[in-house]
Amino acid sequence: MRPLLEAEILRFRTAALAGAAAHAAILGAIGTFGDLFTASGESVVLGIVCYALLGLLLGVYQVGSYRRLGAFSYLIHRPLAPARILLALTGAAAVLLSFVALLPLLVAAVIFPTDTRNLLVAPLVLGICLAFYLIGVFLVLNPSRARFAALLVPGVLLLGDVSTGGAFLTIGGVLLWLWILAAAAFKPDLSTHLDRPLPISALALPTQLVLLKGLSLALVFIYSLGVAASEVGWRNIPAFGWNDHFPEDTLHRLEYLSGGEALASALRRAGLNPQFDANAAFELSPGHREPQRRGQLMIHDRGHTFNDQARSLRFTFSHDLMLFTGRVRRTGQAAGWLGPGGYAEGELPRIRFEEVPEVVDGHHLVSLRRVYSVSGRLAVAPVFEAPANEAIVAVVFPEAGIEPAAVLTDRALHILAPRRLAIPFEGDVRNLSRAIVAPREGELLVLFIFGAESDQDGAPASQTLGLVDRAGHYRKVAEMPLRQGPPAWMRHRSVLLAPALAFATEAALRRPLPNPSLAVVLGAVLLSLISAALTGFVARRRRLASGWAWSLAALLAGLPGFLTFLLLTPRAEPPRMPLGR
Amino acid sequence: MNDARSDFAIETQRLSRFYGDRYALRDLTLAVPRGGVHALVGRNGAGKTTLLRVLLGFVGPSGGTSRVLGEDSATLSAEVRGRIAYGTEEHALPGWMTVASLRALHARTYPRWDEGAYGEVARRFHLPDARRVSHLSNGQRAGLALALALAQSPDILLLDDPTLGLDPVARQTFVETLLFVGKRDETTVIYSSHDLDEVERVADDVIILVDGGLAAFAPPDQIHARISAWILDDLPEGCAIPGLLQARNIEGQTQIVVLDQGADFGSRLEALGARGLTPWPLGFDRAINAFLSGYGTRRDS
Numbered sequence: 001m002r003p004l005l006e007a008e009i010l011r012f013r014t015a016a017l018a019g020a021a022a023h024a025a026i027l028g029a030i031g032t033f034g035d036l037f038t039a040s041g042e043s044v045v046l047g048i049v050c051y052a053l054l055g056l057l058l059g060v061y062q063v064g065s066y067r068r069l070g071a072f073s074y075l076i077h078r079p080l081a082p083a084r085i086l087l088a089l090t091g092a093a094a095v096l097l098s099f100v101a102l103l104p105l106l107v108a109a110v111i112f113p114t115d116t117r118n119l120l121v122a123p124l125v126l127g128i129c130l131a132f133y134l135i136g137v138f139l140v141l142n143p144s145r146a147r148f149a150a151l152l153v154p155g156v157l158l159l160g161d162v163s164t165g166g167a168f169l170t171i172g173g174v175l176l177w178l179w180i181l182a183a184a185a186f187k188p189d190l191s192t193h194l195d196r197p198l199p200i201s202a203l204a205l206p207t208q209l210v211l212l213k214g215l216s217l218a219l220v221f222i223y224s225l226g227v228a229a230s231e232v233g234w235r236n237i238p239a240f241g242w243n244d245h246f247p248e249d250t251l252h253r254l255e256y257l258s259g260g261e262a263l264a265s266a267l268r269r270a271g272l273n274p275q276f277d278a279n280a281a282f283e284l285s286p287g288h289r290e291p292q293r294r295g296q297l298m299i300h301d302r303g304h305t306f307n308d309q310a311r312s313l314r315f316t317f318s319h320d321l322m323l324f325t326g327r328v329r330r331t332g333q334a335a336g337w338l339g340p341g342g343y344a345e346g347e348l349p350r351i352r353f354e355e356v357p358e359v360v361d362g363h364h365l366v367s368l369r370r371v372y373s374v375s376g377r378l379a380v381a382p383v384f385e386a387p388a389n390e391a392i393v394a395v396v397f398p399e400a401g402i403e404p405a406a407v408l409t410d411r412a413l414h415i416l417a418p419r420r421l422a423i424p425f426e427g428d429v430r431n432l433s434r435a436i437v438a439p440r441e442g443e444l445l446v447l448f449i450f451g452a453e454s455d456q457d458g459a460p461a462s463q464t465l466g467l468v469d470r471a472g473h474y475r476k477v478a479e480m481p482l483r484q485g486p487p488a489w490m491r492h493r494s495v496l497l498a499p500a501l502a503f504a505t506e507a508a509l510r511r512p513l514p515n516p517s518l519a520v521v522l523g524a525v526l527l528s529l530i531s532a533a534l535t536g537f538v539a540r541r542r543r544l545a546s547g548w549a550w551s552l553a554a555l556l557a558g559l560p561g562f563l564t565f566l567l568l569t570p571r572a573e574p575p576r577m578p579l580g581r
Numbered sequence: 582m583n584d585a586r587s588d589f590a591i592e593t594q595r596l597s598r599f600y601g602d603r604y605a606l607r608d609l610t611l612a613v614p615r616g617g618v619h620a621l622v623g624r625n626g627a628g629k630t631t632l633l634r635v636l637l638g639f640v641g642p643s644g645g646t647s648r649v650l651g652e653d654s655a656t657l658s659a660e661v662r663g664r665i666a667y668g669t670e671e672h673a674l675p676g677w678m679t680v681a682s683l684r685a686l687h688a689r690t691y692p693r694w695d696e697g698a699y700g701e702v703a704r705r706f707h708l709p710d711a712r713r714v715s716h717l718s719n720g721q722r723a724g725l726a727l728a729l730a731l732a733q734s735p736d737i738l739l740l741d742d743p744t745l746g747l748d749p750v751a752r753q754t755f756v757e758t759l760l761f762v763g764k765r766d767e768t769t770v771i772y773s774s775h776d777l778d779e780v781e782r783v784a785d786d787v788i789i790l791v792d793g794g795l796a797a798f799a800p801p802d803q804i805h806a807r808i809s810a811w812i813l814d815d816l817p818e819g820c821a822i823p824g825l826l827q828a829r830n831i832e833g834q835t836q837i838v839v840l841d842q843g844a845d846f847g848s849r850l851e852a853l854g855a856r857g858l859t860p861w862p863l864g865f866d867r868a869i870n871a872f873l874s875g876y877g878t879r880r881d882s
Binding site for chain 2: 002003004007010011066071073074076077078079080081084188189191192
């Protein structure tokens with residue numbers, strides 16, 4: 001194994017040297033003229049794409065070159081088990097990618113001062129490169145039409161917003177998953193499909209998820225086309241204005257209306273005077289983003305830099321210090337710190353931030369429970385602090401630099417001006433679509449619209465209208481359920497198409513489980529039974545011994561299960577003549 | 582050791598392999614003894630390459646079994662793989678390596694590496710150590726592939742049309758090397774070829790495949806002896822010639838090639854009304870060609 005590993009490293013040594021030099025030059029340029037480890041989200045995604053492509057290209061080229069030259073038999077026919085040959089190739093790839101991707105990143109982390117947490121970026125980048133390397137190997141070797149589903153494996157496991165430790169576990173799981181696929185494809189007979197249960201399952205799951213998503217989108221398209229045609233006729237579909245045709249009192253219609261229009265609609269529905277000061281109305285939408293945590297991966301960083309135009313300073317938040325560290329923009333020279341006590345030079349401030357803040361509108365810092373304002377003289381003052389059991393999910397600023405008007409936490413709406421007031425709301429903040437506030441003759445109208453997660457019917461869709469009187473007392477005026485626009489089978493299309501997959505996906509994403517009607521359940525059962533029967537029938541015709549397992553999978557995964565079976569299984573090669581003579 | 586129980590290097594039982602609707606091997610039963618050079622002969626598509634690929638486990642059989650050195654070829658162990666050397670007509674070797682680095686890689690990979698055997702073959706083909714494989718001539722690449730294969734000290738050497746596309750000198754060198762180095766080590770050599778002169782010179786046995794099935798397996802002279810050619814002036818209308826492989830009209834006379842007809846064939850044909858019957862000397866290559874062209878037709882009819 002070792003001779004092959006060394007030979008493969010030597011094979012790419014020149015390219016690896018050139019790649020490492022280019023990578024180091026790029027990192028050096030970014031670090032010199034910008035801030036390497038506080039790149040924007042788009043830059044981070046671009047970087048991940050580049051590293052993924054690097055791994056993918058190496059996998060496709062390295063193993064593909066053996067296959068392309070008809071030399072795969074040369075590679076695989078040696079006194080080594082195929083898995084050990086693949087291990088040698090992967091080991092060589094790991095060494096090369098470490099040299100090209102990991103080493104320059106580690107050097108950059110040492111040269112350009114940054115948080116300790118950013119040293120973890122380098123091994124994660126290596127993990128991403130290796131994951132896509134294994135995908136490349138699998139794409140080159142597997143003859144299945146569904147082999148590109150392997151590209152989705154990292155996505156399937158990266159659905160959740162993971163912490164730093166979780167990221168390493170995730171990338172480890174991804175690598176193990178992809179290794180199972182690549183090792184199963186790395187065999188002497190490249191014309192045969194995967195034939196063992198574990199790799200088949202490892203490829204079938206992402207294939208089923210993609211097919212479920214595709215079928216679901218196709219249903220939406222067909223349904224939308226049908227609605228449009230029934231309203232205006234087939235010929236006028238291009239001129240169809242979709243938002244005008246949502247029925248009244250449906251969540252979808254409210255989502256298309258502006259805040260003022262939605263509030264007026266709610267007032268009319270509650271039988272109240274729909275007059276109010278629409279110009280002064282504002283709304284808050286929860287971002288539904290995970291709060292920033294100390295030591296998180298840089299990919300989750302939001303608003304980590306603060307610019308002081310007057311002094312030409314740039315502050316970057318340090319998770320090690322829990323302070324903003326300042327540098328002169330032109331020279332990069334260290335220039336003090338910015339903490340809860342304001343700007344400080346010379347001695348490191350003792351008072352630090354307790355939570356990781358996010359710079360908002362260039363004048364405010366918003367953390368999990370606190371809002372600070374930063375003045376032109378770099379004085380930092382607390383503006384709002386949420387109760388201990390609440391977490392801020394949105395803040396509204398009437399204009400840049402003006403004090404915030406309201407703060408939305410996961411339990412209450414806090415009005416800050418003209419007087420402070422907390423309006424608790426019932427229900428899960430994840431299901432909250434919008435909170436709309438508008439003044440009317442010294443009073444405040446407040447509308448909460450729920451239903452952000454009601455598409456799966458696990459959460460209710462409703463609107464709650466309230467009033468804050470002149471004395472500052474809040475009372476609920478009306479609570480009105482909202483109708484769902486599309487029919488039940490459309491809203492529960494995922495359950496209908498693939499019941500087990502739909503429930504498993506929602507559970508994996510920690511969202512409310514679907515609660516479909518009896519008709520949808522019966523439809524889903526019927527469709528699953530038909531899918532399982534069709535799978536069994538085709539498997540029998542193809543003389544597949546694993547037909548029963550595929551039928552069971554189709555029973556759980558419905559129509560996507562059947563289509564996956566068609567894509568992943570080979571057509572049988574029955575003998576065309578009796579073998580005996 | 583599994584192979585200790587078997588006297589045969591290779592055994593197949595009713596081996597079949599289909600590619601979709603088409604069969605490449607059909608009900609092939611074969612037992613190749615250890616040692617010697619065995620030539621695999623057949624027309625294009627007769628199943629020679631498929632047989633070699635099945636034996637190496639590169640493709641699985643559709644039916645039947647095949648065993649190499651006592652092991653099922655579909656699940657060859659790494660140890661047995663190391664005892665089988667394989668060469669293709671493309672002499673596919675990693676073009677990015679130099680001759681020396683490739684030799685070093687193989688020397689560290691194969692536990693029974695024979696530096697002397699490598700050196701001997703390398704000298705015959707004038708292999709330059711520092712040159713990249715991709716920069717070698719076709720003949721040198723074939724020589725390098727043979728040198729690497731023989732230096733493994735394999736128990737079995739499988740070669741798939743290794744002299745295809747080589748110039749006469751390179752071909753001659755290749756065959757001589759195979760004869761003098763391959764035979765010396767008592768390796769079982771199975772090599773497919775379309776060059777029947779070369780087969781006659783090199784092979785101890787000839788395995789003839791027709792339409793994926795085994796048509797003959799014997800020493801070249803024995804197969805040659807089964808095939809005879811005759812020239813005759815006249816043959817009565819509708820007369821069925823027994824064992825006929827091939828019939829041609831040349832300047833008013835009919836030349837026929839027949840299989841397994843013995844010494845009394847002339848008298849039997851005269852009894853059927855044939856006149857002017859004369860035996861005709863037939864070379865090995867033309868005899869095998871007639872066999873290959875007529876055997877399938879004769880069997881089917």
